[in-house]
Amino acid sequence: MRTIGLADLDDLCRGAAILGTGGGGDPYIGGLLAADAMRAHGPVTLLSLEETPDDALVIAVGGMGAPTVTIEKIPNGDDYVWALEALERQLGRNADAVIPFEAGGMNSTIPLKVAAERGIPVVDGDGMGRAFPELQMETFNVYGVPAAPMAVVNEWGDSVIIEAHDAKMVEWLARGVTIRMGGHSAIAEYAMDGATARRVAVPGTLGLTVSVGRWIREARETHEDVFDALIKGFADTHYQHARILYSGKLTDVSRRTARGFAVGQARIEGLGAWSGEMLIEFQNENLVAYHDGVLRAIVPDLICILDSETAEAITTERLRYGQRVTVLGVSVPDIMRTSEALDVFGPAAFGLQERFRPIEALT
C-alpha cells in the first residue's frame, strides 16, 4: 500500500500523456482538479489489486466526450463525485474504492480527485491499459463485467442511469447523452467487487503512469538520454518491450473529424540514421505505424509520438508540420492481447485490415 500525493502529480500527468498514445485528452485540467482535492484532503491511498479486499465495491469513474471540449468547458469538478453518487444510489451501496477505466490522458487523474474528496482509496489498475476512444473497449467488458448500470452526469447535477444489454449499447446511449450535455460528461460504470477487479483489470497502471513521468524527469535532471531511460524503465514492467520505431520530422498531417473522432494520418521523414518515411494512422489514438510500408506496430500495442528533445507526448490534435518527433512503441500486457481482448480493441475493431502482431515480433 502506498499513496499518491501532490508531489506525484506532475510525473503522473507526463506519464498519462504518453500512455494516452495521442488521445485520452490533455491530463493538465484533470491534474489541476486532483491537486485541488489533494490540497484540501491530503494524498490518496493506492491499493494494488492484491490488496483490494474480495468483497470491496469498486467503481470506475472518469470523464467521457471530446477532450478538446474540456479545455473550453472546464468541468466543475464536483460532477465526477456526483456521477459516483448517482451510481451508488442506483446500487444502494457506497463504493469502497474507485478505479480508473482508462490509463492515459485526463482519466488517470480524475479517480484521484474523487478518491481524495470521498476519503476512499484508488485501485492501481484500469480497464484499458492505455487510452481508447470507446467505453466498450475495456478489459472489464472483455472479461465479462456488465457496463451497466452506468451513471452519466453533467455540471449541473442532471443525471442519467443507463441499463442496456451490452457494453456497445451502453457506449452508444452514453455518447448520445454526453453530446446533449455539451460534449463532456462525468461517468461512473462497471461496478464490481475486488475479486472481480483482480481478474479483469490491467494491473499497476496508475503506479506505472507515475513511474513513466518520473523516468523522463530524472533522465532530464541527470542529462541522460530520455529515450534510453524509458526503454530501460519499461523493461522492468509488464509493458516490457519498448523501442524506438522511428525518428524524424513531421512532413504531413491529414486529420478530419468523423463520427466524433479525429481520424487521419501523419507522415514522418527520417532524420539522422533513419531513412525513408514512417506513416502513422490514428483515430484519436495512434493505431498503426508503417516504416516504408513495413508494419512496425499496431493497436493495442502503444504507438507514442514524442517530442525528440523533451520526450513529452504530442497528442493527435497537436501534431503539426515540422515537429521533430521520435516514435516509441511499447508492448502491452498479456491480458490485453488475448483473442477475446483483440476482438474488442484489436485492429479489426478500428476497421484495420492488418492482423495484430506483437511489437517484439516486428523488428
Next chain:
Amino acid sequence: MRTIGLADLDDLCRGAAILGTGGGGDPYIGGLLAADAMRAHGPVTLLSLEETPDDALVIAVGGMGAPTVTIEKIPNGDDYVWALEALERQLGRNADAVIPFEAGGMNSTIPLKVAAERGIPVVDGDGMGRAFPELQMETFNVYGVPAAPMAVVNEWGDSVIIEAHDAKMVEWLARGVTIRMGGHSAIAEYAMDGATARRVAVPGTLGLTVSVGRWIREARETHEDVFDALIKGFADTHYQHARILYSGKLTDVSRRTARGFAVGQARIEGLGAWSGEMLIEFQNENLVAYHDGVLRAIVPDLICILDSETAEAITTERLRYGQRVTVLGVSVPDIMRTSEALDVFGPAAFGLQERFRPIEALT
C-alpha cells in the same frame, strides 16, 4: 366509472387524429396495439379524475420521437410496458393507474394498451389537452409536477432513467436518447398521486376523444353535416367554442425539417362562400391561422385541418396540393390558458410574435 373496449377504438383513433391538430402521429399503429391487448385482456376501466383515489400512484406512459419513424420501425409493443416497469423499479412502487401525457395521435391509445396488459385503469385526462411536440409542454409541468425521474426504453429493453433539474432538460436528454434508440422510444414519466393528477391534468380528454370520433361517425351514418355535429358536440364540453375558420383548396405547402420538427406553412384558397386565402403555420402541430392577414386562431387553441368531405384529420406530413379542406378551430379549457400555461406552450414558446387571443374573441 366506465370502460373503453374494442368497439370504442375506431372512434378513439378518429378523434385522436383531430385533437392531434396535425401532429401527434398516426393513431393507427397505436390503435392496433391497444386492440391486440384488449382482445387478450378485455376492456380497460376509465377512471375520471374525481374517481381516482388521492393516494393512487399515477404514471404517464406513451411514445416519444418522430411519428413517421413508427410506421417503418413498428414498436414491439412490450416496450411501453417495460418503460412503466423501469420507472416503477426506480420508484420502488407499482403504478395504480396510467394516464396519457398527450391527447391526440398515437399517445391516446398507448396507455390503453399498457393498462389492458397490466390490468390497471386509465385515468381520463392528460397533460397536453391536445398534441404538442415537446415533453415540457405539459400541464403536469406547468403546475409543478417534476418530469423526472423519467424512463426511456427501446424495443430490446435497454433503458435509461433521467433525473434532471427541470422539464426542459429532461426533454433535451430524453430526445437525445430517443434519437440514439433509432428515432422512437417508449417513455414513462410524471409519476404523481391521484390528488395531484386531479389538480394538474386536463380532465376528460380520453372520453372526449372517443366522443369526437363518435360524433363524426354518427353524423356520417345519419347523413347529417359532419361539421355541424362537431360544433354541436364540442359546445357541451369544456372545449366549448368550435367553429369553421375556413374552407377551400390547398394551394401551397412549404415544409422543411428543422431541429427534428416538420416546420412550414400551408396556404388555402377559399371555395364557395369563402373569399381570399388562409395561411396556417405549423411546427408538427398547426400553430396559427390567418385569414387574409387577420388572426383567426393561435396555439394552444386547436387548429384542425380536416378533409371537407369526410372530416377526417389530415396530419402535417400528409398535406398536399389540391386537397379540399375545412379548418376547424376549437377553444381549449381554462387550465390550458392561464399565464403559467401560456408561458410553457403559448405562442412565444414556438417563437411566434403574436400574443395569445382566445378563438372566441377572434370572430
